[in-house]
Each structure stands twice: as structure tokens, then as C-alpha cells.
Amino acid sequence: MQRRILLAGTALGLAAPALMGRAFAQPRDPSWPRAINMGTAAPGGTYALYGPAWGGLAQEATGVNISYRTTQGPNQNIILVQRREVEVGMVTMGVALQAWNGTAPWTQGNRFRDIRALFPMYDTPFHGITLKRSGLTNMAALAGKNVGVGPRGGTPGTYFPLMFEALNIRPAAIRFGSGSDMSGQLQDGLLDAFLFASGVPVPAFSEAETQGEVNFIDFTAAETRTLTERFPELTASTLPTTTYRTAGRALNVVGMFNFAIAHHSLPETLAYEMTKAVLGQNARLRQAIAAGSETLAENASKNTFLPYHPGAARYLREVGQNIPDNLVGA
Template sequence: MAGAGAGLAVLGLGRQATAQPRNPAWPRALNMGTAAPGGTYALYGPAWGQIVQEATGINISFRTTQGPNQNIILVQRREVELGMVTMGVALQAWNGEGAWTQGNKFRDIRALFPMYDTPFHGIALKRSGITQMSQLAGKNVGVGPRGGTPGTYFPLMLDRLGYKPATIRFGSGSDMSGQLQDGLLDAFLFASGVPIPAFSEAETQGEVNFLDFTAEDVTKLTQAFPELSAGTVAGSTYRTAGRDLRVVGMFNFAIGHKSLSDDLVYEMVKAVLSQNARLKQVIAAGSETLASNASKNTFLPFHPGAARYLREVGQTIPDNLVLA
């Protein structure tokens, strides 16, 4: 989390020891579910949380989680009021699909604002000789936390492509990176805002190959999983990538519990989306945190307070996509 602290210093936002909400009807404190160290949520969450804290006077606390799946469960239960999700996992939650939902439909979550795209890609040590996803058959592969988006989707994606690893391991991004360096993993696959912190760290510790998908892979995956879209990670994203990476991606959204008041959510969303330049100073993925990306959500109901702000700044939010 050191990177998050440095970023928050750039923002000029210190943690407030005692919060004083600007509206006495608002809560004094809110909790946000983030994710394990080594992924973007661990940095992005505190960045936008501090912007909200400054704008509202409400103290925002951050809870380390396994990622989107657990964030949804916690928001549904109101163990946290705020969280971050990828839209594929949110779709599973809304419909009660996917083994992790156990058939439960999570209908108390609401979309707040678009965050950034999450491209799926990976790394392997150069000495392994692994240069493409197809070579992962029979290998030991790490995919991040079990409850995260890559932990949920990569096993399904590799199975769909017919690249079946000998072992799939789960853990935090930083843990996966360490296992890769120690030779316990042949490859580390992840999905997060780019540059993925754990990937950037790994390429400073030794020579790595970046793993992406073939055009045929992308076609198969987008047909099998409509929530995925084709994309590219620019070669300049990582210091040693040396080429553009062909990927599939999934957009991320901030979510909140439906019980949050409309005026509070309006001020939160306004604070984040109207200060994009400040957010980008902290984390590169913030460059995509734009009101115009609200269209990336086609199914998860927006909170009425969020819809109000998005409409004020010119976004078309259908009535059937707003739910109190």
C-alpha cells in the first residue's frame, strides 16, 4: 500500500482523524471493499475514497478483500457500503449465476460510476521459454485471488481455449509474483487496471515475457463470454513489453448499497468524475474514469443519485437502468 500512500500525497489529501459530514443527515463514516495488494483496486480504492472524503466530510475506511466477488457479497450484506466490481462478475451476481453466487441473486447493489477497463494478460519468466498462452497446457499457473475477476474468469477462459494447466493456484497479486520468481509458478495471469502493479514489479526483478492472446483466441473468448471485449494494451504500458498486447477486457464500476441517500451519492459521484485530472495523478487507470464511459454498463441499475449527476453532464441513462 506504499504506492497508495505516495499517490494520496500527490492528491494533497490526508486522512482526516475526525470526520464531520457536510450534511448532518449523512453518516459519519463509510466502509469500502477494495482487494488484495498487487492489484489496482488496492491503489484505486483509497484514491477515489479520499476524494469522496474531502468532498463530503465523511470518513472512508478501506477493507482488504479478495476482489469483486467478495465486494458484492459485503455490499449486499451492508458489511461495507461501497465497493468495486468488474461487470462480468456483477452480471453473475445480478442473475445468480456462477458457482460463487450459490444461486443467490445480489439485487441490493447499485452502479455508481465507471472506473476503467480490465485487460486479461499474463507474464512468465523469460528463462521458462513460455511466450504464449497455448504453452500453459500442463504448467503451473497463478491467477490471483479466488474471489477476484481473474481468479473467476481465467480458469473458464483457459478451459474454453483448451489450454489446461496442470495446476491453477490462487493468491494475492504480490504472492503470485513471488511464487513466479521462486519457480513455483510457470506463469502468472491477471486482470486489473494497467499497468498491473505486480507485473511492473516483476519486470524490475528479472526478465519476463508478456503473454497475450491470438486473434483466434480473442474470437473464441468474446463469443463464449459476451461480457468480454477485444482490446489492446499499448507496448509502452510496461517497460520491457516491447510490443502491443492483444487482450480481452472487462470494464470496472464502483458500486454502493441501495440504501445510500440520493444526495450523498450525487455528491460522491460528482466529486470523483469532476476531478479526473487529480485521480490520474494518483493512478494511470483513472484516465478512463469518465462520465462518458457510463455506457459500458448495460444491465446493473444505477443508483438514482448517480444517474442524476450523469444525466446532468450529458449522459443518456435509460429509466429502466435506474433503481432506488
């Protein structure tokens, strides 16, 4: 884990103190906090790499020390930001919608209304892998099989069980864990399939295809239709053949966009400078992580319900994005 974080910082061309020597950084504005925490996710998914990548840019620009907290993913990130146990985090918009309205079981009826959007990150496509020797090549074939879906509090852990229900697919068991753990269980024969949703290429999938022959699992047109009708926060898309080294074909997927979020109490000027640091340096972010190619101001339109932090909204408007007043939080 530590090695990956350092590699992200190196790719950004940041000096070592930007990621390691946090005690030496000084906020550019004395009214800002000296340090903040970011909720990321477990190893094996994109958040674990993307978080330090954008955090390094934000820390360099603001002088505010950013520490990274490993979490179960979007659900826990929302809870932690709401409680101000971390100041910033990363979420998928489907989970954020559940949180905003308090509709999913994990919310326990609570509405998480202190979270604010900062900037769009990248699309999260749902897909999976199996070992080629299993002979499993499609979602329907997973009925009666042992399937891993990532951390319980993450987007795939939240949505894949609902997707199975919608598609009338009944696995023998649904198991939860980090992406790296799921990949290891697949290689050991404890899982028949590993399904995930993350920025692509999914690091754990790329690693798995270097260890042996795998099949990639996607959705049929009928399955996609069912899912997008049942879950309007999902959209259909296609992953290019070149996404994975051994896929050999384009993958038909459904997905939802990811956004960085902050607690509403984050100083407006700090939210502005953090958003500017990330969206204004896309080339450097792409150099650190491929998913950064979609971290563009124009993708702000992917958010239709979660209020933007006033500082983030100010920057997005400055660069030509139409952010309506009713989508800017206090």
C-alpha cells in the same frame, strides 16, 4: 500496503487528515453517515491503489470518513455490499452480471439485487507474464504448467479457469493468491506463469519486470474470437507498447469494464456528491493513479444492466449522459 495508500493521498494533494485523521472529518450533511467502508482487494492489484485514490476525493468532498477493507476482489465486494458489511466497493461488470443473475457457482444461486452502480472506473485487460528463461510465450504453452491467477474471489480468479476450459488449455495446477504473492511465487519458480486482470499497468507486473527479464502473455486472434463468443461481457482490445517498460510490442487482450458500486440504501445526496467528486476531478484522479484516465462520465455506457444509484444517475444526466429510466434503481 499502508505506504501505498499514503502515496495515493499525497498524489491527490490531499491534506494528511483526509486519509489518516478520520476522526476529525465531519459530514457536510448531518443526514449522512459519519463513516462508511469500502471493499477494495488484495495488494498487488489496482483496486488496492485505486480505492484510496477515489475514496480520498469522495471523503474530501463530503466529509464522510471512508475506511478501506482488503478483500479478495469483485466477488467478495459484491457479497459485502449486499450484506451492508461495506457500503461501497469496486467490481468488474462480468462478475457483476453473474451476481445480478445468480448464474455463477460462487453465487450459490443467489441474486444480488441490492447493489447499485455509481460510476465507471477503467477497463480490465486479461494478460500475463512468465520469466523469460521459461521459454513460455503464449497461452497455449501453459498446458501442463503451474499457473497463478490471483485471488479466488477476484475477476481473474473467476474467469481464467473458465477461459482455460473454453480454449481447451489444461494447466497442471491453477493457484490462487494476492497479486504480490503470485509475483513472489513466479520469481521463486513455484509458478510457471502469473495471469491477472486489473487496471494497467498491473502493479505486480511492473514490479516483476524490474526484478528480471519477463515475457508478456496475450491472446491470439483465434483465442480472442473464441473467448468473446463464449463470454459476451468480454471485449477485444490492444494494450499499447508503452504500457510496460520491457514488453516491446502491443498486447492483444480481452477485457471488461470496472465500476464503483454502492448499497441501494446509501443516501441519494451522498451518492450524488461522491460521484461528482470523482468524475468531476479526473485530472486529480489521474495524478494519483494512471487507471483514472478512463474514469470518465462518457464511459457510463459500458454498463447496460446494473441499475445506477439514483444519486449517481442524477449527476451523470446533469453532465449529458443518457441514462434510461429502466437503468435507475430505487
